[in-house]
Amino acid sequence: MVSQAAPEAIIRIRKLRNCFGKQCVHEDLDLDVRRGEILGVVGGSGTGKSVLLRSIVGLRRPTAGQIHVFGEDLMALSGERRSALERRFGVLFQRGALFSSLTVTENVALPLIEYAGLQRSDAEQLAQVKLALAGLPANAGNKYPASLSGGMVKRAALARALALDPEILFLDEPTAGLDPIGAAAFDSLIRTLRDALGLTVFLVTHDLDTLYTICDRVAVLSQKKVLVVDALDVVAATDDVWIQEYFHGPRGRAAQQAVTNIRERQ
Numbered sequence: 001m002v003s004q005a006a007p008e009a010i011i012r013i014r015k016l017r018n019c020f021g022k023q024c025v026h027e028d029l030d031l032d033v034r035r036g037e038i039l040g041v042v043g044g045s046g047t048g049k050s051v052l053l054r055s056i057v058g059l060r061r062p063t064a065g066q067i068h069v070f071g072e073d074l075m076a077l078s079g080e081r082r083s084a085l086e087r088r089f090g091v092l093f094q095r096g097a098l099f100s101s102l103t104v105t106e107n108v109a110l111p112l113i114e115y116a117g118l119q120r121s122d123a124e125q126l127a128q129v130k131l132a133l134a135g136l137p138a139n140a141g142n143k144y145p146a147s148l149s150g151g152m153v154k155r156a157a158l159a160r161a162l163a164l165d166p167e168i169l170f171l172d173e174p175t176a177g178l179d180p181i182g183a184a185a186f187d188s189l190i191r192t193l194r195d196a197l198g199l200t201v202f203l204v205t206h207d208l209d210t211l212y213t214i215c216d217r218v219a220v221l222s223q224k225k226v227l228v229v230d231a232l233d234v235v236a237a238t239d240d241v242w243i244q245e246y247f248h249g250p251r252g253r254a255a256q257q258a259v260t261n262i263r264e265r266q
């Protein structure tokens with residue numbers, strides 16, 4: 001009999017606890033993120049999706065628990081080792097978080113100068129490649145963030161997240177605020193980049209279309225834990241009030257129907 005190796009967990013979270021004063025957002029939360037997958041993280045508002053993302057990328061020290069990334073215990077690493085490890089992450093925040101006083105090219109070049117030690121001219125050349133990878137036209141580089149559309153800001157922020165050739169991409173509600181066509185194009189870009197660059201993607205979202213079209217697995221945060229993590233059809237069949245309302249309410253049904261229609265046309 002041929003034994004199948006268990007998928008490798010590139011992120012392994014055990015007994016995670018996050019409290020703000022007396023309010024605990026996570027208690028005994030366990031989650032594995034597999035290498036190469038697009039994992040969608042969903043849950044009601046305030047269930048701690050962003051806090052979870054921030055705990056993994058090093059913006060928040062959890063109250064307790066373990067987070068292993070690439071086999072390393074994040075909480076046990078020295079500051080220097082941890083910074084080196086965090087450079088293998090690309091993070092796209094909800095509002096893009098670009099520097100408004102820098103052009104798009106300068107924004108993308110900044111991590112290349114600061115962390116990779118590139119000369120400004122080399123960094124700006126490489127930044128152009130990253131902008132193209134994120135689907136931006138060449139002339140977008142000279143613009144300031146304030147003059148870009150919402151979709152272009154997301155792409156510019158994605159280009160910056162890709163600047164240091166990350167292995168794991170963290171996205172916090174990447175399609176929020178985009179129109180449906182822009183959101184679908186962004187989803188498709190994420191999947192293309194995952195396939196082309198071999199990325200692992202940790203994606204916090206409320207967008208059902210994103211879940212149906214690009215996620216390999218979905219994790220539902222509820223009751224301070226990951227209530228279920230599995231393929232979408234398994235998750236959607238889970239007996240839980242929030243899950244049933246979310247996946248089988250009018251918006252969930254519409255997203256599912258849209259994907260069925262697309263598959264039938266293919």
Ligand SMILES: Nc1ncnc2c1ncn2[C@@H]1O[C@H](COP(=O)(O)OP(=O)(O)OP(=O)(O)O)[C@@H](O)[C@H]1O
Pocket residue numbers: 020025043044045046047048049050051052
């Ligand atoms: N720095 C903080 N200080 C105090 N409470 C915080 C802090 N950050 C987050 N919280 C609380 O933690 C809870 C979870 O917040 P989080 O932003 O992770 O939720 P979320 O699931 O991402 O919500 P949404 O879907 O609305 O974005 C909220 O109740 C929030 O008020």
